[in-house]
Amino acid sequence: MRATVGLILLAVIGVGVGISLLAIPFGAPKTEIGDYYIENAREDTGATNVVTSVVVGYRAFDTLGEVTVLFVAALGLGAVLATAGGKRGRSGVEPASLILSAGNIFLFPLILLFGAYIFTHGHLTPGGGFQGGAVIASAFLLVYLSSPGKRINESGATLTESVSGLVFVAIGLLGLTYGTHYFLANFLPKGTLNTLFSAGIIPVIYCAIGLKVGSELAGVVDNLMEETE
Amino acid sequence: MSFLHDYVYYIGAFGLVAIGLLIILVKRNLIKLIIGLSILDTGVNMFLISVGYINRGTAPIFSRPGLEPDGMVDPVPQALVLTAIVIGVAILALALALAVRFYKSYGTLDLRKAKELRW
Amino acid sequence: MVSPVLLLAVPLGLALCVPLVGKVSRRAAGFVPVIATLLNLVLSIRLLPTVLEEPIVANLGGFPPPFAITLFAGPVGMLLSALIALAGLVVSLYALSYIKTGPTVRYHTLYMLLLVGATGVVLTGDVFNLFVFFEILCISSYALVAYVGDRAGIEASVKYLIQGALGSALLLIGIGLLYGLFGTLNMADIAARMGSADPVPVFVAMALIVVGLGVEAAIFPLNAWLPDAHSSAPSSISAILSGIAIQVGLYAVVRMVFTVFGASSMLLFFVFMGLLTLLIGELCAFAQSNIKRMLAYSSIGQIGLIIFAVAIATTDSVTGGLFQMVSHTLGKALLFLAVGYMVYRSGSMEISSLEGMGRRMPLTSFAFTIGAFSLVGLPPFVGFPSKLLIVRSALVGQEVLLQVLIGLVLLATVVEGAYFFRVIQAVYFKKGEGQEARQDAPPMALFSMFVFVVLIVVIGVYPNLITDVLESGASELLERANYIGSVLG
Numbered sequence: 001m002r003a004t005v006g007l008i009l010l011a012v013i014g015v016g017v018g019i020s021l022l023a024i025p026f027g028a029p030k031t032e033i034g035d036y037y038i039e040n041a042r043e044d045t046g047a048t049n050v051v052t053s054v055v056v057g058y059r060a061f062d063t064l065g066e067v068t069v070l071f072v073a074a075l076g077l078g079a080v081l082a083t084a085g086g087k088r089g090r091s092g093v094e095p096a097s098l099i100l101s102a103g104n105i106f107l108f109p110l111i112l113l114f115g116a117y118i119f120t121h122g123h124l125t126p127g128g129g130f131q132g133g134a135v136i137a138s139a140f141l142l143v144y145l146s147s148p149g150k151r152i153n154e155s156g157a158t159l160t161e162s163v164s165g166l167v168f169v170a171i172g173l174l175g176l177t178y179g180t181h182y183f184l185a186n187f188l189p190k191g192t193l194n195t196l197f198s199a200g201i202i203p204v205i206y207c208a209i210g211l212k213v214g215s216e217l218a219g220v221v222d223n224l225m226e227e228t229e
Numbered sequence: 230m231s232f233l234h235d236y237v238y239y240i241g242a243f244g245l246v247a248i249g250l251l252i253i254l255v256k257r258n259l260i261k262l263i264i265g266l267s268i269l270d271t272g273v274n275m276f277l278i279s280v281g282y283i284n285r286g287t288a289p290i291f292s293r294p295g296l297e298p299d300g301m302v303d304p305v306p307q308a309l310v311l312t313a314i315v316i317g318v319a320i321l322a323l324a325l326a327l328a329v330r331f332y333k334s335y336g337t338l339d340l341r342k343a344k345e346l347r348w
Numbered sequence: 349m350v351s352p353v354l355l356l357a358v359p360l361g362l363a364l365c366v367p368l369v370g371k372v373s374r375r376a377a378g379f380v381p382v383i384a385t386l387l388n389l390v391l392s393i394r395l396l397p398t399v400l401e402e403p404i405v406a407n408l409g410g411f412p413p414p415f416a417i418t419l420f421a422g423p424v425g426m427l428l429s430a431l432i433a434l435a436g437l438v439v440s441l442y443a444l445s446y447i448k449t450g451p452t453v454r455y456h457t458l459y460m461l462l463l464v465g466a467t468g469v470v471l472t473g474d475v476f477n478l479f480v481f482f483e484i485l486c487i488s489s490y491a492l493v494a495y496v497g498d499r500a501g502i503e504a505s506v507k508y509l510i511q512g513a514l515g516s517a518l519l520l521i522g523i524g525l526l527y528g529l530f531g532t533l534n535m536a537d538i539a540a541r542m543g544s545a546d547p548v549p550v551f552v553a554m555a556l557i558v559v560g561l562g563v564e565a566a567i568f569p570l571n572a573w574l575p576d577a578h579s580s581a582p583s584s585i586s587a588i589l590s591g592i593a594i595q596v597g598l599y600a601v602v603r604m605v606f607t608v609f610g611a612s613s614m615l616l617f618f619v620f621m622g623l624l625t626l627l628i629g630e631l632c633a634f635a636q637s638n639i640k641r642m643l644a645y646s647s648i649g650q651i652g653l654i655i656f657a658v659a660i661a662t663t664d665s666v667t668g669g670l671f672q673m674v675s676h677t678l679g680k681a682l683l684f685l686a687v688g689y690m691v692y693r694s695g696s697m698e699i700s701s702l703e704g705m706g707r708r709m710p711l712t713s714f715a716f717t718i719g720a721f722s723l724v725g726l727p728p729f730v731g732f733p734s735k736l737l738i739v740r741s742a743l744v745g746q747e748v749l750l751q752v753l754i755g756l757v758l759l760a761t762v763v764e765g766a767y768f769f770r771v772i773q774a775v776y777f778k779k780g781e782g783q784e785a786r787q788d789a790p791p792m793a794l795f796s797m798f799v800f801v802v803l804i805v806v807i808g809v810y811p812n813l814i815t816d817v818l819e820s821g822a823s824e825l826l827e828r829a830n831y832i833g834s835v836l837g
Contacts, residue, residue, distance in 0.1 A: 006254030010247050017243060017521070017556075020549030024528035026235050027284035031531025034281065034303030036415055038289055041304075044411065050289035050301070054308040061408045061417045065468065065480035066312045068360060072461050072484055073319030076491025077326040079454040080505075126290065130315055158367045165364040169357055175410075176351060182410035183353040193291075220322050224329070246521070253514055262510055269517045276521065280528040306527065309476055313520060316483050320513050323490055327506050334499045343503045 046190030046199035047123035055128065056202045060184045064168060066130075067209055071165060074216040081223050096146045104146035111139035119210030123199040129206040133213025140218035144225050152222050157215045164212040171201050171208075238279035245272030259331055259338040263324045270317035274310045281306030351406050352421035355391055355429055356468050359384040363460040370453030377453045378444045381460045385437035388467070392430035399426045400820050403834050405473070413835055414537040420473035420835060424670070424821040427814075428470040428599060431674060434803075435591050435681050436463045442685050442796040443584045445789075455495060462488040462588065466596045473835060475523050475608070476533045478600060479516070486512045486564060489593055493581040504576035511563055511573045519560025525553040535608050536835035539828055542610055554609045561604065564597030566651050568625040575632075578644035579697070583688025586640065590647040591681035595673050598651060602658055606825050618659035623753055626652030630760040634767045638697045639690075642767060643683055646723065649760060650676045656757065657738040658825075660750065664741035666822035667815070671734035674807070674814065675722060679731055682719035682800035686712050689789035699774055706776035712789045713775050715797040720768040722804045725761060730804045733811040735761065 030038070037058065041050045045057035055063055095101075119132025143150055175185035184201075191198030233240075249269025253262055281303035289301040332338055362384040370377040398404065403422035407413055421429075440459065447455050461484055468481030490512065494505035527533060529549055530541045542550065563570045574594070578586045605611050605618070629649030636642035650672070657669035689712055694701040706713045722729035725736075742754040788794060807813060824831065 003251075003255050006251055009254070010250055013250070014243065014247065016552040017525075020525055020529075020552040021236070021239050023546050023549040024280060024525070026238060026279060027282055027286075030281075030283055030303045031305070031527075033414060033532055034305050035298075037304050038298045038301050042291060048291040050291070050304040051307045051311070054304045055311055058409060058411055058416055059308055059476075062308075062312050062477055062480050064360070065477065065484060066315050068461060068464070069316050069319045069480065069483050069487060071364075072458065072488045072491070073322050075454050075457055075461075076323050076487060079451045079458065079491055080323070080326045080330055080494050080497070080502075082451040082454070125292065126288065128311075130311060155371065158371065162364045162368045166361060169361040169364065172353075172357055173361075176353070176357075180410040183351060183357065183406070183408045185410035194294075224322075224325065246517075249517075250514075253510065259506065266510070266513050266517075269514070273517050273520050273524070277524045277527075280524055305533070306524075309524075309527075312476070312480060316480070316516075319483075319487055320509070320516075323487060324506075324509055324513070327490075327494060327502060327509060330494070330497070330502050331506055334502055340506070343499075343506075 042193060045123075045186065045202060046193065047202050048194050049123055049125065049128075051126075052123045052128055052202060052206075053199075056122075056205050057186070060172075060205070063205075063209070064172065064184070067165065067168060067212060070213060070216055071161065074161075074220050077220055078223055081226075094148075096148065101146040104142050107142060108139050111142065112136060115139065115210065115214065119206050120196070120203060122206040123202045124194060124196070129209025130213055132206075132210040134217060136210065136214030137217030137221060140214075141221050144221065151226075152218055154219075157219050157222075160211050160215040161219070164208040164215075167208040168205055168212075171205060175201070238282070239276065242272050242276035242279055245269070245275060248272075257340045259328045259340060262340075263321065263328060266324065267317070267321055270313070270320075274313055274317070277306045277310045277313065350391065350395060352395065352404055352419050352425075352429075352471055353406050353408065355388055355471065356419075356464060358387060359460055359464050359467070363457055363464060366457040366460065367453060370456075374452055377456050378440070378447070381440035381456050381463075382437065382444075384460055385433045385440055385463065388433035388463075389430060389437055392426055392433055395421065396423075396426050396430065396817060399423055400817065403824070405835050413837070414532050414534045417477050418473035418534055418536070418835055419471050420535075420831070421471055422821070422824045422831070423817055424599070424824050425471045427670065427817050427821055428596070428673075429467050431677055432463055432466050432470070432592050432596070435588065435677055438796045438799050439584050439587050439681065439685070441799075442587075442688075442793050445792040446584050446688060447582065450495060450497065455492070458488045458492050459585075459588070462492065462593070466592050469596050469600055473535050474533050475526060475535055475538065475604075479519060479523055482519070482561070482564070482597075482600065483516060485593060485596065486516065489577075489585070489589055492585045493577045493589075495582055495585065496580070498580075500576075500580040504573070504580035508573040508577040511570070515560045515563030515570070517560075518556045522553045522556030522560060525549060525556065529553065534835070535603070536832045539608050539610060540832045540836060542608070550609065554605070554611060554614075557604050558601055561597055561600045564594065565601050566594045566597070566625070566648050567601070567621055567655065568628060568648075568652070571625070571648055574648060575641050575644040578647065579638060579640035583640075583684050583691070586644070587681040587684035587688075590644065590684060591677040594647060594651055595654070595677065598654060598673075602825060606661075607828055607831050610828050612661070615659045615661050619656055619753065622652045622655030622657075622659055623756060624652070625649070626656060626760050627756065628652075630763045634763050636767075637699055639687055639699050639702065639771065640684075640697050642699070642771070643680065643687065646764065646767075647676070647680055649764065650680065650723070653735075653738065653757065653760075656753070657741070660742060661826065662741055662745065663819065663822050663826065664744065665738060666825055667818045668734060668737035668741050670818045670821050671737055671811070671814075674818075675730040675734040675804075678800050678804050678807075679719045679723040679729075682715060682797060682804070683723070685793065685797050685800070686716035686719065689793060690716070693787070699771055702771065703774050703778040705774075708786055709788045710786070711794055712797065715794075715801055716775065717772055718801045718804055720772060722808065724765045724768055727808070728805065729808040730811075732808060
């Protein structure tokens with residue numbers, strides 16, 4: 001019964017979407033907006049990665065919202081799991097093997113470095129704050145796997161999360177007061193193309209996002225690990 | 230053949246959407262529902278990316294001098310997908326946390342067993 | 349000139365501060381939402397006279413409109429943002445005494461982010477940005493519904509999350525189709541290009557977007573989650589979900605249908621959907637024995653009435669619909685706040701357990717009665733002029749169909765009156781077993797309830813206080829060309 005209704009619903013949606021896709025041919029030339037961004041992004045934002053200049057330049061407000069969504073989810077996850085009763089330590093978990101724990105000692109700083117590289121170079125190469133943040137969180141995941149007793153410093157994570165979020169908002173508000181008087185407008189020098197210190201506020205925002213996403217995802221992993229013991 | 234060539238990404242994307250939707254409509258195990266949501270999200274993201282593709286396009290990054298803007302794909306859908314992926318992850322994380330709590334209070338992941346709330 | 353972006357950036361910044369404040373003092377964290385909503389309320393009211401003359405369009409990032417995200421602060425946006433800030437302020441005062449247990453710092457942060465999401469939805473002029481803020485609103489409400497952590501809360505939150513996530517996936521497909529068709533995400537730009545488009549894909553995109561947003565707006569077949577979520581959440585959250593969240597969802601639907609798609613041929617369909625939602629909501633509410641579920645179904649009914657009024661699409665009826673939004677926010681939020689403490693004292697949500705409350709909690713019961721009278725539409729409360737306006741606007745056109753339908757609306761109002769009077773009868777005219785000592789809600793909670801009571805009476809007696817805003821809001825929604833003109837210049 002349920003399956004039949006589902007299939008009928010799918011058929012209706014499928015036919016509708018199928019017809020409308022005929023109006024959007026695959027691989028057709030770009031839209032006006034896409035063209036504009038590709039032509040002007042280097043001049044407008046100083047970033048050579050056009051996707052970055054859209055994400056943190058033209059549509060930076062979406063990104064602020066996106067960071068907030070992740071913040072909401074991390075908080076919500078904490079709130080949902082916190083009501084389950086007090087925090088329990090993770091005792092009685094078998095320690096990890098020598099290979100894992102020794103490898104972790106080598107890999108942990110390298111992964112952190114790699115994550116930092118990805119988010120500081122977001123305006124030049126593929127990558128950015130979210131990707132870099134996810135890499136950083138994976139370093140913490142490795143720590144959990146290799147030494148099950150360890151916990152992240154919760155105050156430190158909260159502090160990083162809040163302060164890096166505040167940096168993002170503050171940059172936006174500075175744009176409103178300095179320079180062109182628009183929220184999230186660039187007020188720093190754009191520098192030379194294709195160098196690390198270029199693109200005005202973009203690398204600063206991406207560093208803030210990288211730290212925020214890294215600490216949030218590490219917190220999410222921490223909360224879920226604790227709960228599943 | 231040219232139809233398949235023109236629409237293969239759309240077909241793939243909406244195939245994933247259909248699989249995800251069907252799982253959500255038919256299955257009653259919470260983890261399977263969450264997997265369905267995840268597949269659905271992937272399909273939607275793939276659809277968004279396909280909308281921005283141009284034939285024989287490259288990534289819109291001027292990583293070295295001399296790259297021509299003409300051959301680059303539309304950057305907007307890529308930016309949108311970046312946002313959509315993060316939102317998808319956020320929903321997924323919250324859903325998994327709720328699944329943990331659901332299992333704790335009911336001892337099962339079967340939604341049909343949850344009967345606190347019925348009219 | 350003050351930029352409307354401050355309405356979003358300042359509360360967001362303060363919300364990020366809440367965990368830091370919470371580290372210092374858990375109690376102080378509860379005051380941050382009070383400050384943020386107070387600032388927003390002052391700013392919204394200060395901006396209102398400006399936007400009545402000319403809407404403020406803020407291009408974020410300093411790029412020209414179709415290329416940057418645009419905030420559009422028109423009369424509707426400012427009215428709703430003021431309403432969100434007002435309800436947010438009163439409910440955050442109430443929460444100071446109501447939310448005592450659990451992870452309170454996280455509660456206050458999520459609560460503020462919920463309000464930021466709602467404000468963002470009503471101010472944005474960009475379809476994808478609408479999606480992002482919509483998700484902030486939805487995800488924080490999923491988490492807050494499960495705040496108490498009992499079985500009912502978890503189950504309701506799971507249902508809400510699954511249906512909401514499905515809705516947002518459909519919404520995103522719709523937005524993708526719009527971008528594919530028009531190559532832009534700016535609402536005004538899409539609206540300007542709408543005329544030349546092929547109608548079938550546009551219709552599909554509209555259907556997907558309306559269904560996606562309709563889950564949150566509780567339009568009839570999509571509202572299965574609502575009674576569970578609104579009844580299982582803590583009462584302060586129920587007040588915000590019923591008073592603000594669904595109306596924001598509805599605003600998003602109206603904005604898309606009226607401004608972006610300009611779908612005047614679809615409006616009759618929405619008139620019927622609204623009526624259906626109204627009748628089903630009120631009839632289900634009548635059948636409930638659980639007071640919070642009854643209020644939740646009553647919200648569905650009220651949303652149906654607003655859809656009905658707005659979809660008639662005359663200046664008067666849209667004014668009436670917006671007025672009904674205001675009166676529903678005030679009335680329903682007040683009812684949930686009052687019921688919150690009544691349920692807390694009696695320990696049960698059954699209506700029968702509220703017997704004798706009139707003596708045990710006289711002031712709370714009085715506030716409940718005012719809210720109920722206002723929702724039913726009795727003078728001199730705010731529900732009366734709003735319902736009167738809707739009825740009059742439907743009758744003025746001399747259309748037989750509308751005259752028949754308005755009869756059904758009045759029938760639904762009678763049903764509404766019946767179930768509210770049943771509760772009031774239980775509260776005042778039945779003796780509860782085991783007379784307990786008189787003990788009213790704490791002073792802060794009573795204060796917040798009486799803010800709503802005063803507003804309900806004052807606006808009910810002097811509806812002219814806000815009719816200017818409502819009328820220019822109606823013309824903003826009905827005149828697409830002005831919207832397009834003021835954004836694209």
